[in-house]
Amino acid sequence: MKKNMRYALILLSICAVSAFLLAFTNSITAPVIEEMDHQSRLKALEAVSGGLEIGEQESVEEQRFVTYRxxxxxxxxxTGWILGLKGAGYGGELTLVASYTLDGVMQYAQLLSHSETPGLGKKAEESWYMDKFKNTGGEQPVPTSKAMLTAPDAQAVSGSSVTFTAVAKAIKAGSDYVKDLGGTL
Amino acid sequence: MKINWKELTKGIFKENPVFVIVLGLCPTLGVSTQVSNALGMSAGVLFVLLFSNLLISALRNFIPDSIHIPAYVVIIASLVTIIEMVMHAFVPAVYSALGVYLPLIVVNCIILGRAEAFAARNTVLDSVLDAIGMAIGFALGLTLIAVIRELLGSGTITLFAVGNFDGVIRIPWFYNNPIRVMSLAPGALLLMGYLKAFFDWTGARKKDR
Incomplete structure (x- = not known):
């Protein structure tokens, strides 16, 4: 019993020192990371807005994929909407922003955060990846499976099916959400 | 205080963690698509290995054998989290490029292997020298693989952007005639096999002499 208590105290003291060091590092790095995230989000919104005026953000409740508009x-x-979207990628949750016309046609999209595998799912960060979804959601459906892509496009996303499906489902859900709004503010 | 230089040099060639001991292959093959990733990963491993060896050696008489694994894991995981937060804040490009491989340093066999096999049984100074030597050996192995893979696979050498320099050196001929398989996982495995065979062959030749 005495021995077990000693072991527990030793582990507790190691954990306490570790927690203190982590808290100290976090106090230095968290504000820098927060500011960086804010700047990259602003840049992403600017990029997907297509030069249109960006309004005030409104949170969206009870939607599986849409978090804000x-x-x-x-x-x-x-003339349209920018939606904050989320999906379940290979490495966990991924978030993206996408702009839509009032009839639900996707214009631009950009990945904001993810934990996808470098060389595979991480390719979704690049602009050519999102171009596969450009102008879809209206007459042309959002490609939600590789079979709906051209052969070179399907080849380009090979090895990252989970990421592709997550991005495609989120973009399709965004398109459906905008269509449901029916052009109303 | 006598400095045992052998502890420093053994990790670089004789017991190179990548080509001789064959430890930490997952990040070695995973991040070696670009030279900048290899350098970032090497810096992360150097930091974690250096401080984990130092702390574990300093605490070796304080941590009982029965709980040494959880204690080492807490120490190593804390160091990895610290380097992850620092990289995220101050070198976001490298943080983003390393992706999941950065937190995976926690389970990198080189770190726990050196803690168990060396730091837990040797003095702080020897453990620090061992960590530096092993980290340099890992960095050399990883960078060599990354240089060959990026040169053949993309025809470029990617370093870090400074001022007007975008960090990418394009190598004539290779840039226009890339061997794409070298950028992919099979290329990494092929190259690793050839390099391992080369290092085994040179090692065997030395022994014969």
Whole structure:
């Protein structure tokens, strides 16, 4: 009993020192990371807005894939939406932003955060990856399986089916959500 | 205090962790698509290996044998989390490129292997020298694989962007005639096999002499 208590105390003291060091490092790095994330989110919103005016963010409740929405407008007229989307990637949750016209056609998309495998799912960070979904969601359906892609496009996403499905499902859900809104603010 | 230089040099060639002991192959093959990734991963491993060996050696009489594995895991995991937070904040490009391989340093066999086999049985100074030697050996092995894979697979050598320099050196001829398989997992395994055979062959030749 005495021996077990000693072991427990030794482990507790190692854990306590580790926790202190981690908290100290976090206090230095967290503000830097937060500011960086904020800047990259602003950049991503600017990139997917396509030059339109970006409105105020509104949170979206009770949606599996859509987390928030931001209206887009041109000369005061509401022309589309930017949606915050999430999906289940290979390495955990991935988040992205995508812009849509009022009839649910996807215009631009960009990955914001993910833990996908370098060389495979991580390719979703690149702009050519999201171009596969550009102008889909209207007459042209969102490709939610590799069979819906051209042979070179299917080859380009090979080895990362889970990531592709996660991105495609999120973009399709965004398109459906915008269609359900029916152009209303 | 006598410095045992053999502890430093053995990890570089004689007991090179990549080509001789064959430890830590998962990150070696996973991140060696670009030279910058190899250098970032090497820096991470150097930091974790150096401080884990130092702490484990310093605490070797304090940590009882029965709980040494959980204690080592807490120490190593804390060091990896620290380097992960620092890289995320100050070198985000490298952090992003290393992806899941950075937290996986926790289970890198070189770290726990050296803690168990060396730091737990030797003095702090010898353990620090061992860590530096092993980390240099790992960095050399990883960088050699990354240079060959990136040169043949993409025709480039990617370093870090500085000022107007975007960090990418394009090598004429190779850039226009890349051997794509070298950038993929089979290329990594093929190259690793050839390099291992080469190092075994040179080792055997030395023994024969």
């Amino acid at each position: 931001i209206p887009l407008s041109e000369e005061g007229e509401h």
